[in-house]
Amino acid sequence: EPEVTQTPSHQVTQMGQEVILRCVPISNHLYFYWYRQILGQKVEFLVSFYNNEISEKSEIFDDQFSVERPDGSNFTLKIRSTKLEDSAMYFCASGRKGDGQPQHFGDGTRLSIL
Amino acid sequence: AQRVTQPEKLLSVFKGAPVELKCNYSYSGSPELFWYVQYSRQRLQLLLRHISRESIKGFTADLNKGETSFHLKKPFAQEEDSAMYYCALSGRAAGNKLTFGGGTRVLVKP
Numbered sequence: 001e002p003e004v005t006q007t008p009s010h011q012v013t014q015m016g017q018e019v020i021l022r023c024v025p026i027s028n029h030l031y032f033y034w035y036r037q038i039l040g041q042k043v044e045f046l047v048s049f050y051n052n053e054i055s056e057k058s059e060i061f062d063d064q065f066s067v068e069r070p071d072g073s074n075f076t077l078k079i080r081s082t083k084l085e086d087s088a089m090y091f092c093a094s095g096r097k098g099d100g101q102p103q104h105f106g107d108g109t110r111l112s113i114l
Numbered sequence: 115a116q117r118v119t120q121p122e123k124l125l126s127v128f129k130g131a132p133v134e135l136k137c138n139y140s141y142s143g144s145p146e147l148f149w150y151v152q153y154s155r156q157r158l159q160l161l162l163r164h165i166s167r168e169s170i171k172g173f174t175a176d177l178n179k180g181e182t183s184f185h186l187k188k189p190f191a192q193e194e195d196s197a198m199y200y201c202a203l204s205g206r207a208a209g210n211k212l213t214f215g216g217g218t219r220v221l222v223k224p
């Protein structure tokens with residue numbers, strides 16, 4: 001069964017540095033999402049992406065964050081200048097359609113900011 | 115704004131006992147409700163969606179629009195059901211993003 005893959009599984013970075021989290025969605029999916037989960041808290045929506053542009057973003061997704069689909073397979077989340085509070089588990093998800101169709105999640109990247 | 119509430123952080127039951135995980139939501143529109151499960155060290159996996167009205171691994175969930183609930187039930191819990199369970203909501207008015215509850219950890223004791 002096809003899966004969403006995320007790399008790296010764990011990223012440790014100094015505060016202020018840039019990080020890029022990578023995702024390969026399921027190949028025939030058209031809708032892409034990033035979520036994050038701070039330790040002990042809810043899974044929170046960050047951004048959705050469709051047709052090569054952001055379709056929706058949350059208040060968390062400020063100017064420090066950006067997403068890109070640089071080729072036909074990868075979907076990346078960049079954090080420009082990391083802060084301690086960016087430490088979290090970041091999940092990528094993809095879906096074949098929008099409209100409340102189920103989303104398929106990757107294993108997540110644990111981001112630790114020192 | 116949409117919201118999902120899972121009032122129980124932890125449910126501990128004995129093997130063979132019934133288990134019910136509560137989920138309540140608020141949403142102005144026609145909601146799509148899901149249950150996701152996360153087994154130890156694994157990814158979030160879709161367990162159920164209300165529109166399918168199916169039973170997966172013995173679990174069922176019924177959408178009650180009057181009570182704005184989508185509780186997850188299983189009549190006879192198994193040890194392999196021990197996991198984290200998340201109720202989630204989506205829909206057109208929500209821009210198709212998922213809004214998650216806080217999760218309920220289920221521990222099934224032998």
